[in-house]
Amino acid sequence: MKTNYTGVVLVLVTFFAISFITNILGPLFPSLVEDFNISLAVAGFLPFSFFAAYGVMSIPSGILVDKYGEKFVMLTAFVMAAIGSLLFAINPSFVMAMGSLFLIGTGMAMLQVAINPLLRVSGGQEHFAFYSVMAQLLFGGAATLSPIVYSNVVQSMAAGETNGVIGFFNSNVPANMSWLSMYWIFAAVSIAMLVFIALIRLPKVELNDEEAVGAVGIYKQLLKNKSVILFFIGIAAYVGTEQGVANAISLFLERYHGLDPVTVGAETVSEFWFMLTVGCLLGLVLVKLFDSRLVLKLFSGAAMIALSFALFGRAEISVIAFPMVGFFLSVMWSVIFSLALNSVAEHHGSFAGILCTGIVGGGLASPLIGLIADMTGDLRIGMVVVYITLGYIFSIGFWAKPLVVNKTIKLFKKTSVETSTS
Structure with a gap:
């Protein structure tokens, strides 16, 4: 079977995007506790909101993939991630944070279900293990990069830069909540992925017995x-x-x-x-x-x-x-x-x-x-x-x-x- 490299690249980039968005909560935790003036127990419900979406959406996502296909589900997932990120970036509050994280988590759960069968078909069954390992490495790479981006953005904002992306953040993010800039970045990543997915043609996926719902x-x-x-x-x-x-x-x-x-x-x-x-x-x-x-x-x-x-x-x-x-x-x-x-x-x-x-x-x-x-x-x-x-x-x-x-x-x-x- 001929490898569909466009499909493979899309899945690998999607793994990277999922991890970049998912694994930022740890570095943000001290700021969330301080800026929202909440206890650790209440703050713990922020990751709960995100991961509860996995519990709710993992099985339904498989049904949606069966009915509407991978491309529709991936587009829907990034729409939800973009909306969730923008809502919180524009209106930062604890309640909005929980709602935003649930929307983002729902999108990430939908993506996890859709992209693994797509990777098998795009890369070919004989290369599936290799590309799966590559995907996990990219997942880890994005999780490593995300806190570094956060640290650099916050320090650049504190330095008072007024040009480019940092200037946009300084103009649109409350001065005492510079960490909120990450949600503008998440929204931008989600929108970029929407454009990427919309422009490419994905291979038809026939689910095998291992993947069928x-x-x-x-x-x-x-x-x-x-x-x-x-x-x-x-x-x-x-x-x-x-x-x-x-x-x-x-x-x-x-x-x-x-x-x-x-x-x-x-x-x-x-x-x-x-x-x-x-x-x-x-x-x-x-x-x-x-x-x-x-x-x-x-x-x-x-x-x-x-x-x-x-x-x-x-x-x-x-x-x-x-x-x-x-x-x-x-x-x-x-x-x-x-x-x-x-x-x-x-x-x-x-x-x-x-x-x-x-x-x-x-x-x-x-x-x-x-x-x-x-x-x-x-x-x-x-x-x-x-x-x-x-x-x-x-x-x-x-x-x-x-x-x-x-x-x-x-x-x-x-x-x-x-x-x-x-």
């Missing part, structure tokens, strides 16, 4: 399976861990070590996503050498140790340990997802929809962390939520019983020596 009866059947529920919780635990740590980094460094959230905080969040991306490359090698369940146990245990250093170490240790948590989280999503799909014999497309709905876990962790931190007056105690989610992920390595175990490479093969007797 099943009937309601299939979901009911799957939800009666104990393994399905346990892996759903596993996905929720992973996303809750990832977002719980990412959203706490900048705020934690400010509160406990007095480090500037716009510079050091944003840089540490950027390094967290960078290390998570680098770890993905190591993970590709490790799951070819070892049982994925062993890899999951080793990395989740190491993540708990790194988190302990981040929370209880000195400032210079903390800024290194938080990115190391990201490094050890890197393999978890792919290992949990593959173990889950390999644990059921059929209806993988519908099961994948249920697992993606578990992304809502990313919104549940932050309010819980904030609530406990507010009640105890200690963010460190609030982070016990992350130890619980990591503990659950660690347990998956023991109870998972996949029907198909990941194939590993034998580095040393035994040779048999034949002996003869006379």
Whole structure:
């Protein structure tokens, strides 16, 4: 099958755009808490608004793709992201922030469902794994870049620049809310993607059995399976861990070590996503050498140790340990997802929809962390939520019983020596 490079480029750019927009909440968290004068528990509902959209829209998005096609769904998704970004940029308030993040999250959920089958068809099934890895690298690259852009924009605005894009921000963003400029950028990215998608012709996608959305009866059947529920919780635990740590980094460094959230905080969040991306490359090698369940146990245990250093170490240790948590989280999503799909014999497309709905876990962790931190007056105690989610992920390595175990490479093969007797 001939590769449709335009389609491949579109999907890769879309992955980049999704991550650039999605992973900015962490660096913004201290500013949101301060400027809206809200508690950590209330602030936790901001990421909840975003990730709740994944819980609501993952399965319906598959139905929309079946009925109207990938291009329509992608255009609709970026329209929602643009509207959500502009509404908040023009009318910044806590209530508007929640509504805006829900709209953006809905758009991102729709895109996640639409672009994976499109990547398979555009790149060809034989190259799907390669392009999927490339997409994840771009996803991580955008997550690394987003906090850096935020830091540079805010510092440029503080310097009083009056020309170009920074001049526009200084004219249209409240002086005490320079972080709001990121939502103008998100709107611009969304509009640019709308134009890009509208101008190109996408290949026709025929969903295979793995990607097809099943009937309601299939979901009911799957939800009666104990393994399905346990892996759903596993996905929720992973996303809750990832977002719980990412959203706490900048705020934690400010509160406990007095480090500037716009510079050091944003840089540490950027390094967290960078290390998570680098770890993905190591993970590709490790799951070819070892049982994925062993890899999951080793990395989740190491993540708990790194988190302990981040929370209880000195400032210079903390800024290194938080990115190391990201490094050890890197393999978890792919290992949990593959173990889950390999644990059921059929209806993988519908099961994948249920697992993606578990992304809502990313919104549940932050309010819980904030609530406990507010009640105890200690963010460190609030982070016990992350130890619980990591503990659950660690347990998956023991109870998972996949029907198909990941194939590993034998580095040393035994040779048999034949002996003869006379």
